[in-house]
Amino acid sequence: MSFNQFDSHNSTLNSNTVSLLAPATVANVVCGFDVLGFALHEPNDEMHLRLTDEPGVRIVNEDDFGLPTEPARNVAGAALLAMLRTAPEVAGVEVRIRKHIRPGSGIGSSAASAAGAVVGLNHLLGNRFTQAELVEFAMYGEEVASGVRHADNIAPAIYGGVTLIRSTTPAPDVVPLDAPPLFVTVVHPQIEVKTSDARQILKQQVPLRDAVRQWGNVGALVAGLLKHDYALIGRALEDVIVEPVRSILIPGFEQVKSGSRAAGALGGGISGSGPSLFMLSQHEATAQAVAKVMRTTYEQLGLDYYVYQTTINTTGCRILPDVETRHFASRR
Amino acid sequence: MSFNQFDSHNSTLNSNTVSLLAPATVANVVCGFDVLGFALHEPNDEMHLRLTDEPGVRIVNEDDFGLPTEPARNVAGAALLAMLRTAPEVAGVEVRIRKHIRPGSGIGSSAASAAGAVVGLNHLLGNRFTQAELVEFAMYGEEVASGVRHADNIAPAIYGGVTLIRSTTPAPDVVPLDAPPLFVTVVHPQIEVKTSDARQILKQQVPLRDAVRQWGNVGALVAGLLKHDYALIGRALEDVIVEPVRSILIPGFEQVKSGSRAAGALGGGISGSGPSLFMLSQHEATAQAVAKVMRTTYEQLGLDYYVYQTTINTTGCRILPDVETRHFASRR
Structure with missing residues (x-):
């Protein structure tokens, strides 16, 4: 299977690329250590994914935060590698990440990259995975970042709104909570x-x-x-x-x-x-x-x-409409 | 202040007496140790309260369960003593209890007596106390029974339905939960x-x-x-x-x-x-x-x-209509 090269001037017609915003998230929410979290409208990371003929995952960090580019050590990379194992028809993925959520800030910087990566790839794959499955893939990214497969930032970044993680074993059990405006x-x-x-x-x-x-x-x-x-x-x-x-x-x-x-x-x-x-x-x-x-x-x-x-951002990662995608791409 | 004597043939006209059903309750509800509980439609204790000129609380157990009759050592008595301290115009209360919720069964036998007592006295006092206040009074009864001022049986017996006790200190914070039919x-x-x-x-x-x-x-x-x-x-x-x-x-x-x-x-x-x-x-x-x-x-x-x-009983303790009161009284 072969994919076209990404063309920033023709993204409306190119189903091999997607741009999206991946939101910051607040986990724990005071009493809810390791189980509660919610997504924010600001800040967001900008992410751009492209299917490639080259096998594997390629990470391009468009920042100076010193994040790893080796896929297995990168949160977006680890999440994508887990997801690619279930999609053998895809050769490879390139991810460009422009971080606005500062690493180490405590508002889900790594979760945004992991969530954005799997939401983006899922979009390119025709949305074949459920949100719960995406959480599971993205948790591989969180594991790289913190050593723990926790989902309290991942889940709200993917589902939006406020989420409760009832349990992460055997599979993440995510409960969306319809909150009032906050x-x-x-x-x-x-x-x-x-x-x-x-x-x-x-x-x-x-x-x-x-x-x-x-x-x-x-x-x-x-x-x-x-x-x-x-x-x-x-x-x-x-x-x-x-x-x-x-x-x-x-x-x-x-x-x-x-x-x-x-x-x-x-x-x-x-x-x-x-x-x-x-x-x-x-x-x-x-x-x-x-x-x-x-x-x-x-x-x-x-x-x-x-x-x-x-x-509170009630939609989670947001796939950018093509006009915004072009804008984002041209700013590179 | 003087009150008429209870007359079983004239209870419809006598505001100094009340009969009620106090429900069994299930506390903890598996994961919710000390915080969750719900009320049952069956079994119920039957209780009859009467305001008296004689100061203090008089307990009449119409069973052979060997429950104490000394007010300070009886769950209904301890709850009523706490409540009477806030109602100086009342001289005394007599409580007759016919238990159908077996003591030691784990379905809120003591809570039913404590809750029924305070709901009954509140009815006779013109419902001057909130449900939250009644929970607080009834907790004095639970303390007598178990040594702990817990409210996870008391609250559903008073509020009905499923309740969450967020906290009991400083005051009980009861959250009614609107459950589906179960x-x-x-x-x-x-x-x-x-x-x-x-x-x-x-x-x-x-x-x-x-x-x-x-x-x-x-x-x-x-x-x-x-x-x-x-x-x-x-x-x-x-x-x-x-x-x-x-x-x-x-x-x-x-x-x-x-x-x-x-x-x-x-x-x-x-x-x-x-x-x-x-x-x-x-x-x-x-x-x-x-x-x-x-x-x-x-x-x-x-x-x-x-x-x-x-x-699930969604109403909690139930004041009996006068016709049922007469029936209950005549069965004594």
Whole structure:
């Protein structure tokens, strides 16, 4: 089987290429360690996939983040290699990635690349795989990034919205949760917290009493989201297990959290394993006030930071219409 | 302030008396240890309350179960004493209890008495308390019974339906969950499992990995109930923390569980701290098949048992209309 070469001026007619946006995601969502996550409207990685005659996967990083290009060590590459094993009629895939989600930020940078890769290839394959299957492929990418086959960033990046991962074994069991409109404010302080380090400092045994409180909150957060009960969402955003340990790694955590609550935020905490922090608000004005709290905090601490003020992305990775594809391609 | 004496022939006109049914409840609901519970249509305790001029609480047990009559040591009494402290205009209350929910069965016998007592007194007080406040009063009764102020039987007995207790501190935070129709089959094998013993055998530390799996299931069970997704409910009925320990105390557990699943039940497990077991089914025919599995199991084991085939009671304690009150009173 042979595929045409990608032609940036003719992408509307070329079914061998696709461009897409892969969203940042917030995993854990305070009480939901390793099971809850949601997708953001901003930031997104831009990705471009092309079927090739050359066997295997080729990674082109259009950034200076120093990410690996060897497919088996690259999150997009590992996910695509897993997927290609089920599609023997495809020789190879080239992936170009322009990252806007900074690696190490804690808002699902690796998951975006893995999710975007499999959503893109699935599009080129005529959408033959279910979303659940795509999650499974993309988890091979997460494994490369963090050593753990977790899906709490992957699932929302693929499904969009808020997702619960009931279990990842034997297969990922993803439960989409229809949430009410929420404003999300994220701050990424420029410090490094490695996912693997953030995992190592967690206690491997937890008091049953704390675990019960945590699953009471997880159940309540799921109920608050599905019932569109903002007050309940706010009460359920409590983490007695992970946050007390990990928050120590993040300067400004307490100021951001207490200041945001005082400004009217429903609540929030560490995004993934940090260092980014997120806060949920019912109203846009509150989200703006939260952004101000975040800026003030890190200016006072003398740390560089990025703030994203956004909302929940309910569609996940977005295949770009051809006109946007041409635009993206021409910007290369 | 003075109250008329109760007159069984004139209860329609007498606002100082009330009769009600207090339902059995299933707590924990497999994965939701200490946070989930639901009310049953059968069995119910019958309770009759009367305001009296004599100060304090008087308990009349119309059974031979040997339950205490000293108010502070009786679950209904302790709950009423707590409630009376907020209603100084009431001198005393007499409570007559005819139990059909056997003490020690694991289907909320003590909770029914505590919940029924506070719902009844609230009715006589013109319904001045919220359901959440009633839960708080009734928890004083549960404390007498088990030493723990838990609310996972109390809340469904008062609210009806399926409830989640997000937290009990500082005040109980009860989340009603709008579940789809479910058939419930309960078997009560005639063995004794004390709630306090069943608590003591639990490990006070649990692996984080298991806790994560458990809260994934709790979140999924809440989502399955609210989304009326029977298959998801079935997948989420998994307990990796409490059931492996407590099921050892209950002969026939594995046979009932595997046989019920094979018969088409969604799933189930230990009711409360046992020894009763419950199974949920989407269809009545399945629930009947499950009842047969239960009977066969305990007949083969040579243990006496009761089987209840019922559905979820969505109203909780039910104040009896006056005609039923007269009937109940005349049966005394």
